[in-house]
Amino acid sequence: MTQASAALKGRATGAEFQNFTLQQIIGAAIAQRLAVAAWRLPNSSDINICISFSSDYRTGQPHLEESPFGFLFCPFHESEREANLFIKADLYYSTAKGRLQVAEDAPVYALEQYYNALAKQKSKPATQWHTLEDLEHQLSSPELFTEAVARAVEAIRAEKMEKVVLSRNHTQELPEAFELVSAFQALQEAYSCAFVSLVSVPEVGTWMGASPEILVSIDQNQLFKTVALAGTQPAAEGASTANAIWRQKEIEEQAMVERYILSCFKKLRLRDYSEVGPRTIVAGNLLHLRTDFKVDLKEVDFPTLGSDMLQLLHPTSAVCGLPKAPALQFILCNEGYDRSYYSGFLGPVNSADGTHIYVNLRCMQLLTDTAILYAGAGITAESDPQNELQETQHKMQTIAHILQQF
Numbered sequence: 001m002t003q004a005s006a007a008l009k010g011r012a013t014g015a016e017f018q019n020f021t022l023q024q025i026i027g028a029a030i031a032q033r034l035a036v037a038a039w040r041l042p043n044s045s046d047i048n049i050c051i052s053f054s055s056d057y058r059t060g061q062p063h064l065e066e067s068p069f070g071f072l073f074c075p076f077h078e079s080e081r082e083a084n085l086f087i088k089a090d091l092y093y094s095t096a097k098g099r100l101q102v103a104e105d106a107p108v109y110a111l112e113q114y115y116n117a118l119a120k121q122k123s124k125p126a127t128q129w130h131t132l133e134d135l136e137h138q139l140s141s142p143e144l145f146t147e148a149v150a151r152a153v154e155a156i157r158a159e160k161m162e163k164v165v166l167s168r169n170h171t172q173e174l175p176e177a178f179e180l181v182s183a184f185q186a187l188q189e190a191y192s193c194a195f196v197s198l199v200s201v202p203e204v205g206t207w208m209g210a211s212p213e214i215l216v217s218i219d220q221n222q223l224f225k226t227v228a229l230a231g232t233q234p235a236a237e238g239a240s241t242a243n244a245i246w247r248q249k250e251i252e253e254q255a256m257v258e259r260y261i262l263s264c265f266k267k268l269r270l271r272d273y274s275e276v277g278p279r280t281i282v283a284g285n286l287l288h289l290r291t292d293f294k295v296d297l298k299e300v301d302f303p304t305l306g307s308d309m310l311q312l313l314h315p316t317s318a319v320c321g322l323p324k325a326p327a328l329q330f331i332l333c334n335e336g337y338d339r340s341y342y343s344g345f346l347g348p349v350n351s352a353d354g355t356h357i358y359v360n361l362r363c364m365q366l367l368t369d370t371a372i373l374y375a376g377a378g379i380t381a382e383s384d385p386q387n388e389l390q391e392t393q394h395k396m397q398t399i400a401h402i403l404q405q406f
């Protein structure tokens with residue numbers, strides 16, 4: 001390390017950084033055209049931010065075990081337009097620590113520029129965000145959705161597949177008083193059990209969400225977790241989850257996701273896992289059925305389980321369908337729009353809390369004056385297009401509720 005960089009890195013951990021707000025830290029990154037991710041794990045009050053000084057965030061299939069600390073952001077379906085991205089934590093901030101930390105290999109020049117931008121944010125806290133305006137290919141409609149559902153029911157009845165998850169999006173104006181970081185904070189206050197995230201990347205855009213679904217997580221105690229989440233009904237005010245009644249359709253829909261996870265364990269010849277559920281869980285305004293799977297990596301010698309399961313699981317039958325190949329083909333040919341990063345996966349890799357990758361659900365993409373809200377629903381032989389449309393409306397409420405607060 002040069003003297004200059006040692007000095008900067010020393011400064012970066014000093015008390016003078018304790019007084020910067022989330023707005024200023026995120027605002028300075030965006031002003032510098034840097035990629036930034038902020039997140040809050042379920043049932044935690046600690047907000048984390050990582051900022052990358054690199055402009056090359058594209059990555060291939062994630063290898064979690066060898067990765068430096070950073071934030072993974074991957075689309076539903078990798079393509080030339082939408083790649084897997086990794087925002088390396090050159091700079092890291094957590095509200096628990098209350099200070100910025102600099103990665104050993106962070107470039108000094110970029111660090112200096114960031115600090116200059118941060119100093120300017122003191123008097124200019126309004127936060128902008130990275131946007132992507134060419135979205136023609138990315139817009140859907142209720143009609144496109146219900147027509148695709150009707151075609152899916154036909155295909156399922158003809159035994160071309162068992163289940164497919166179809167989705168749509170909805171564009172709405174941003175309220176005039178909308179503020180990026182306040183929206184993120186409102187989201188994390190409203191949904192304490194969700195994984196709450198904000199990702200803003202130049203030339204990719206800005207996404208914010210409150211996901212109820214773990215894809216792959218490995219905590220500090222080497223405990224691997226994944227879940228089978230499916231089946232949806234509105235949560236009645238004050239009603240207990242113990243009294244929730246599920247129809248055969250939802251029970252089967254969730255059982256398919258469970259079966260899929262078990263088939264992945266089987267492929268890896270993994271037998272030592274625990275399975276609890278399905279149980280009813282609350283996710284914002286909705287109830288779902290969830291089965292929890294755990295593997296204790298201190299007892300099972302499987303160092304690459306995280307990466308192997310990530311590769312096998314995505315896209316799970318909670319966002320794609322069963323069998324995977326025909327369901328994916330059906331989605332790509334019939335949904336009529338590009339899901340982009342909705343129903344992809346995202347989360348911190350090798351942070352002090354471990355690796356926590358979630359499915360990008362209950363999310364929106366932010367444009368300059370509008371937000372695009374995304375939601376999908378599992379389609380089986382019993383599905384009714386209008387009911388499924390209504391289910392997507394309920395799911396969009398999770399995020400729409402935050403916009404209504406401005």
Ligand SMILES: C=C(O[C@H]1C=CC=C(C(=O)O)[C@@H]1O)C(=O)O
Pocket residue numbers: 165167213229230231232288317318319361362374375376377378395
């Ligand atoms: C695809 C979504 O939810 C999935 C997760 C839970 C329940 C689901 C369902 O009931 O269809 C979906 O599989 C979404 O929120 O956009």
